[in-house]
Amino acid sequence: MITVSHLSKTYPGKVPNPALKDISFSVTEGEFIIISGRSGSGKSTLLHQLGLLDVPSGGSISIDGIDVLNLTDAERSQFRLKRLGYVFQEYALIAEFTALQNVYLPAMALGVESAAYKQHAKQLLTTVGLGERLDHYPSELSGGEQQRVAVARALINNPKVLFADEPTANLDHLSAKVVLELFAKLRNETGQTILLVTHEPDEARPFIDRSIWLSDGRIDRFEER
Amino acid sequence: MRTVRTALFIATKSIVQGSKASMLLMICILALSFLNVTFTAGILAGFPQAVYANLVDNSTSDVVINPQQYPTVRTYIPDQARLRAEIQTIPGVEATTREYLLASSVAFDKYHDGQYVTTSGEVYGVDPSDVNTVLSFKKDLIAGQFLSPSDTDQILLGVGVAGGGKYPQPADLGGVKVGDKVRVTYSNGDIRTYTVKGIYSILLGNLGDSAIITSREAESELGVHDEASQILVKTNLQYASVDQYAAKIRALFPNLKVQTYKQLLAVVAPVIAAFNLISYIVSAISILIAAVIIFVLIYINAVNRRRQIGILKAIGLRQSIIVLSYVFQSLFYMTVGSIIGAGLAFGVVTPFMDAHPIVLPIGVLYPVYVPVTIAISTLMLVAASMLAGYFPSKLVARENILTAIDR
Numbered sequence: 064m065i066t067v068s069h070l071s072k073t074y075p076g077k078v079p080n081p082a083l084k085d086i087s088f089s090v091t092e093g094e095f096i097i098i099s100g101r102s103g104s105g106k107s108t109l110l111h112q113l114g115l116l117d118v119p120s121g122g123s124i125s126i127d128g129i130d131v132l133n134l135t136d137a138e139r140s141q142f143r144l145k146r147l148g149y150v151f152q153e154y155a156l157i158a159e160f161t162a163l164q165n166v167y168l169p170a171m172a173l174g175v176e177s178a179a180y181k182q183h184a185k186q187l188l189t190t191v192g193l194g195e196r197l198d199h200y201p202s203e204l205s206g207g208e209q210q211r212v213a214v215a216r217a218l219i220n221n222p223k224v225l226f227a228d229e230p231t232a233n234l235d236h237l238s239a240k241v242v243l244e245l246f247a248k249l250r251n252e253t254g255q256t257i258l259l260v261t262h263e264p265d266e267a268r269p270f271i272d273r274s275i276w277l278s279d280g281r282i283d284r285f286e287e288r
Numbered sequence: 289m290r291t292v293r294t295a296l297f298i299a300t301k302s303i304v305q306g307s308k309a310s311m312l313l314m315i316c317i318l319a320l321s322f323l324n325v326t327f328t329a330g331i332l333a334g335f336p337q338a339v340y341a342n343l344v345d346n347s348t349s350d351v352v353i354n355p356q357q358y359p360t361v362r363t364y365i366p367d368q369a370r371l372r373a374e375i376q377t378i379p380g381v382e383a384t385t386r387e388y389l390l391a392s393s394v395a396f397d398k399y400h401d402g403q404y405v406t407t408s409g410e411v412y413g414v415d416p417s418d419v420n421t422v423l424s425f426k427k428d429l430i431a432g433q434f435l436s437p438s439d440t441d442q443i444l445l446g447v448g449v450a451g452g453g454k455y456p457q458p459a460d461l462g463g464v465k466v467g468d469k470v471r472v473t474y475s476n477g478d479i480r481t482y483t484v485k486g487i488y489s490i491l492l493g494n495l496g497d498s499a500i501i502t503s504r505e506a507e508s509e510l511g512v513h514d515e516a517s518q519i520l521v522k523t524n525l526q527y528a529s530v531d532q533y534a535a536k537i538r539a540l541f542p543n544l545k546v547q548t549y550k551q552l553l554a555v556v557a558p559v560i561a562a563f564n565l566i567s568y569i570v571s572a573i574s575i576l577i578a579a580v581i582i583f584v585l586i587y588i589n590a591v592n593r594r595r596q597i598g599i600l601k602a603i604g605l606r607q608s609i610i611v612l613s614y615v616f617q618s619l620f621y622m623t624v625g626s627i628i629g630a631g632l633a634f635g636v637v638t639p640f641m642d643a644h645p646i647v648l649p650i651g652v653l654y655p656v657y658v659p660v661t662i663a664i665s666t667l668m669l670v671a672a673s674m675l676a677g678y679f680p681s682k683l684v685a686r687e688n689i690l691t692a693i694d695r
Contacts, residue, residue, distance in 0.1 A: 116602055116689045137606055144604025155599045155693060159305035169603050171297060174290035200305075216603065 064256050065090040065113065065224065070122035072108055072280075082108040084280045086122070090224075093254040095246065099264040100277035106260040107152075107228050109277065113258065114149045114226045115139045127223050144173055148217030150227040154209040156201040156216075162188060162208075163197040166216045173220055180219070187215040191245055207238025214245060218255075225249070227259040231266065243267055294605065295612035302593070302613065303620055311621070314585045318625025318673075319632060321578035325571055325665045326633045330655030332567035336560035337656045338648065340553065345424040346490045348552045349385075349520035350530050351537060354545040364388075364515035365544065372519060378536050380527030383421035386516035388413030388506035391475040394449055394499055396461040396468065404471065407459045409449050410498045411472060413506020422522045425488060425500070432466035432486030440505040443470065443482035447489040448497035472499070474509055571665055579672030586618050587680030597685055598692025611681045618677030619670065626666055633657070 072083040111117040170180035191211035231239035247270035276283040355362040372384040390411040395404040451460030646653040
């Protein structure tokens with residue numbers, strides 16, 4: 064599903080900052096993997112490269128058989144829209160849109176028929192336990208609820224891979240557990256491939272297949288569950 | 289289609305849920321810009337119109353009929369009463385009058401000491417009973433009264449002849465007053481004395497530097513009857529164009545020389561063209577200012593929504609959707625601004641100007657709204673707003689996704 068070869072990322076500056084160094088690993092379809100490590104180890108940077116939100120300095124990434132680093136800007140957008148789902152630590156919901164509108168916007172952009180995407184968005188919000196809060200704006204939802212809206216949005220176009228960047232970092236223990244159980248349910252019921260970045264791997268450990276540990280921009284070790 | 293649909297959706301939500309204060313500010317500025325474009329163009333278009341109206345009202349009327357030019361050049365139009373009766377059967381012709389034109393000099397003995405000051409000028413012989421149905425001398429009287437048909441020993445003087453007005457002429461008579469007597473020497477050497485019954489002020493055209501007597505007195509002087517130097521025709525221009533009226537009169541009287549006011553006033557065409565050019569330049573500058581304003585406002589709007597733009601890109605929306613959503617927003621602001629601006633122009637400023645017109649020596653100045661000019665200005669404003677929506681959002685949408693989201 065995902066093959067990463069010799070991936071590197073260096074942030075330019077007076078003193079260039081190498082954030083990722085020679086990263087190589089593979090992910091098979093349906094795997095639930097966490098990427099963990101200390102703060103500054105490069106976890107989020109790695110996820111940004113995999114989620115096509117940033118451009119690496121070297122190496123290659125293949126997702127679903129496509130060399131994604133050779134895509135044009137427009138093709139990368141289309142690839143993100145169709146095949147990738149991304150959940151941000153800070154939820155990244157659009158304040159002017161209701162929960163339902165936040166969720167169905169990517170499907171609308173993909174050209175799905177209006178009745179169909181609204182129905183699917185309602186269904187996803189019901190699945191994440193927000194069936195009663197469809198018309199609430201982000202400011203009217205708690206952090207945990209906003210994160211669940213973000214998860215529903217990431218799933219609206221049935222992505223091949225779901226990326227989640229510290230989705231529980233801003234949540235209380237109970238809300239964090241709800242979100243992680245949601246990921247586990249997804250993986251178990253739909254076979255969704257999930258890569259999740261966390262600095263608290265213990266919380267996620269019961270649900271995952273594998274963990275990748277980063278240290279100083281390099282892969283330190285792989286851990287099987 | 290999906291691009292347009294998604295962009296429209298984002299634009300609608302941004303407008304409905306966005307800051308009402310900045311939306312009001314933007315619409316307010318654009319409404320005033322629209323008002324500026326239409327009102328300035330209207331006033332500048334009104335200036336030549338005022339000049340035209342003044343000249344037509346006081347001098348030429350709509351159509352002027354002159355004596356036969358071919359095969360023989362004649363000085364007068366014979367049988368003028370029958371001719372005018374026939375012209376008045378043309379649908380849309382409102383009134384006619386005739387004039388005699390006499391070359392002369394006017395002299396005034398201001399101090400009754402036998403020292404006459406003389407000035408040359410034309411004397412018009414008019415029919416007091418109908419001249420004011422075609423021309424508007426009466427309203428231009430600044431002293432005394434208008435002639436009556438029997439006033440064969442009385443005369444009206446233009447202020448340019450009488451002197452003593454706001455705009456003294458080097459060759460005027462130095463301040464003739466109503467009741468004074470003046471001596472007129474006609475080109476045949478005949479000298480007649482008249483009492484000044486009124487003084488009128490017409491700044492444009494020849495009349496301001498001329499004098500007026502009754503047609504009966506003119507006929508007595510010229511030794512003619514029922515003739516005319518020219519016939520003036522007032523028409524209803526909403527019924528037909530002035531060229532159509534002229535064509536109908538030519539068809540009736542092919543031997544006479546028939547001219548429209550446009551042909552007679554061709555001399556002022558360069559002035560009008562200059563005003564039109566100024567109007568276009570001022571409109572273009574106003575549109576440019578409106579475009580810059582909307583550019584700045586949309587740019588500020590887009591910069592304030594950098595995070596939203598970053599999120600939209602992160603979830604896979606193409607730049608074109610994001611940029612189009614801002615173009616739609618600026619179109620919305622411009623449309624609403626234009627509608628309010630038009631409401632202000634036609635609902636507030638125009639009624640105010642009608643109630644308080646700007647009175648200039650050349651005539652009364654009203655804004656003249658030319659539909660084509662307004663349509664062109666509106667289209668240019670729309671085009672400017674589209675460009676002004678496009679470039680700032682394109683600039684912001686090019687930013688790195690992560691940088692935009694982290695803001």
